Structures are given as C-alpha cells and as structure tokens.
Amino acid sequence: MIFYFSGTGNTRWAAQYLSEATQEELVFIPDHPTGTFSPDLKEGERIGFCFPVHGWRPPKLVRDFVSRLRLRAEGHYVYALCTAGDNIGETIEILEKDLSEVGIHLDSAFSLIMPESYVGLPFMDVDTEAKEKAKKDEAAALLQSYEPIIAKREKGVRQLHRGHWPRINSRIIGGYFTHRLITDRPFHVDSERCVACGICASVCPVHDIIGGPGSTPQWRHDGSCLTCFACYHHCPHHAIEYGRRTQHKGQYHFDQRTKDK
Template identity: 30%
Template sequence: MIIYFSGTGNSEFVAKRTGQLIDDEVINLFDRIRGHDFSDLSSDRPWVVVAPTYSWRIPRIVEEWLRRTKLTGNKQIYFILTCGGSIGNAGKYLKILCEEKGMRYMGCQEIVMPENYIAMFGTPSKEEALRIIQDAEGIIEETAASIKNGAAFLEPKRGIVDKISSTVINPVFYPVFVHSKKFYALDSCISCGKCVTQCPLSNIRLEKGKPVWGDNCTHCMACICRCPKEAIEYGKKSKGKARYICPK
C-alpha cells in the first residue's frame, strides 16, 4: 500500500506514478491527518510512504501520524522523499522510527522535484518544472522496480553536510521559521475559502471573508500556491514569485 502526503502535488505525482508501476493501492493521508484519524491500516504488500522533505527530514506531521497509527500486515516499509535539492540524512531518523514501530526499514529514496518552498526560494518556470519531472521519471521507475522485486533501496553514503542539516539545522529550523505569522491576504482575495479546505492542519479560518491563520502551521505551501487568485503572500519573501502546483 502506498500512502502519501503532498502540499503542492510533487509527492502526489510520485506516489500515483509509483502506484501505476507496481499496481498498488494509493491513499492520500490528507483527510486522516486533518481529521486526527489514527485508526489502524492493513496491507499484505509492503508499505510505501511518499512525502516531501521539510528541512532535510520527513514532515513532522507525517512522522507523528506514523508514530500514532498501527500499520498491520506486511512489516516491510519503504520511504520515498521528494525534495528540491537534498533529503540530507533523513533516512537515519526513519530507520529509528521503524525500529520503534517494529517495522523492517527498506530504505529511503531521494527524488528531486521542482522547488515549491516559496517562503524561502523561487519556483521554476513551467517548462523547467516539466524538465525536472522528466528527469525524475527514470528514478521513479528504478524505485518502483526495487519495490516490485522486494529489494531494499541502495542509499548513498551521507556526508557531514547531510548529517548537520538533518541533525542540527532541522530542530532549529522548525521553531524559528515554521510558523504562519507572515501569511496575509491581499485585497484581491475573493473569499472562496479554498485556503481553508486545503490546510491539512485546519489552521486557517475566514473572518469577514478573509483568511486568518492560527498558530499550527507546517509550511506545506498549499494555501499560498493553490489560491486561485494568488491573493496570499508570505511577508516579502513571496512577492513577485510564481506559485507552484505540480503540472503533472
């Protein structure tokens, strides 16, 4: 069974493409995370978790869901992390998580996809995004073949920068940068409420027709990138930047 979390579509694309290649069921974790649903899941086939990389590790909301949810049946579990550059040493912490859950860790595959974190970086043009996705197709096919053959992923040796990124920077990055204080809506907001429904943590509400953000944010960029009028900004960081939704 393939289970995925995706804010702007990169991990969704990888999950669904992998599902096609290995002919397996694909489940979106959005409703389960949003609804605090930690009920058991069962699969006779190996588990495959697909998620974006947040500060060189799996998103904390996905990690929490995995910790609290019992995965029954098959004990093998693969991880596929999408990223704009590198997943750092994320595999180390996923292996620890698997040991705690009594699961057999089958490796963590890095798949580079178009950058979407506009709270810090710029996004590629549609043409460049499609080129990056095309380059990723081969890796997705190799990844799916490993899963289909029951082989563990071959993970490269991680260097000191990877280890520092996942071990030192990640714990600092979350409390310092991952918050919703800088989000605001422009006058071009049409009060459609899409940002409310797209937030996996129910962190957005409408007041007098305009979105208001609470304190529980994971920086998935779904609200700002999926706004049909591009009426949401993140301080000065997002101004002038193209919004990104996976074109595939």
C-alpha cells in the same frame, strides 16, 4: 498500502504512480490526524511511505503519524520515497529511527528531486520554467527505474540525494527550521487581490485555514500549519503572502499537463 502526504502535488504524483504500478491502496496521512492507526494489511502487501522533505527532515505531520502507527510489518516489504527541491540530508535516517521505535524495519529508500516550492526564506524562490521541466523529466525517469525495484521487493537499496552536508543540514539547520520557521503567523491576504474563492482553504492539507467561498481566509494559529505553502501556490490571484518573504516570487504546484509539455 502507501501512506503519503503532499502539499503542492509533487509527492502525490509519485505516490499515485506507485499505487497504479503496484495496485496498492493510497492512504492520505492528513486524513488520520489523531489516535492510533491500525490498518488491515493483505498478505504480502508492501508498505510505502511517500512524503516531501521539510527542512531536511520528514514533515512533523509524517513523524507524528508514524508514532501513532500500529501494524505488524513482519513479512511485508517496507520502503520510503521522499521528494525535495534540492537534497534530503538525513531525512531517511530520521524516518528509519522513527519507524524502528514502532517496530517497523525499513527495507529500501528512494528520493526524487522535484520543482522547488519552498519560498519562505528571502533567497528561495520557485524554479525557472526550464529547470522545472528538467526536474520533472529526470524525476519521471528515476521513478520509472524505482518501480521495478519496489515491485520485486529488493532490499537494502538506498538511492538518495543526501547532499554534501547531510548531518549539518538535517540536525542543525533542520532543527532551527522545525522550531522557528514552521508557523502560519506570517501568512496574510492582500485584500485588493483576494476574491474569496475559498481555494486556499480547500487545498490546505491540515485544515489550518478558516474560510470558504465568499469568506476572506484566516489562519487558525493553532500549531497545525506545516508551512507547505499549498495555500500560497494554489491561489489563482496571488493574493496570499508570507510576510514580506514572498513578495514578487513565483508560484508552483504540480500539474501533469506541464510535465507532459
């Protein structure tokens, strides 16, 4: 069983690849937003956690899900795979601690560097087309190398892009990111560009957007937003902005066709 979360599609691609390779079920974490979750595991079934890195930490949605997870992991191989635009800091160490608190031991962990999708700070933008392709090609090769390790249930493997300052990034900058930058307050719509297609509401993984075809989108401002920018990146008319921080910036979401070019 593979528990996964994805906003712009990078992690979905990786999770689907592993699901097909191992013939194990995919479970989309946002489909289980509240209450304890106690899935029935098959004998010897692997348990995977796949998610993007948010502020050098697991997304708050993933951490909350883990805290509500109730399963007996003894006899099951447990692994994690995270994706990031640059590096992951202490993301896996944080996840490992969260899992241990619900009685789950993490056997191995992996990371992939994928095209950048976080555009919420003035100095951050999507990658160039050439860099995007290079990242996808390298990630595909790495994922292929990870698959037999997972298939064979090899333990103690840590193939991670932790970066130069993992502790500072995850504990100090990540703390600021979590408490100050994860918010839907700056999102707004350019009325001249918006055609009320409803795509932004349909792709929001936490259903934070009120609206649909024929309606101008509105954000709920209820604390559920993950600032994953799925709404921004999927808008076909680039009608969504995040304050002034996304003006004149690019858009990205994973497209298998562009990976194969």
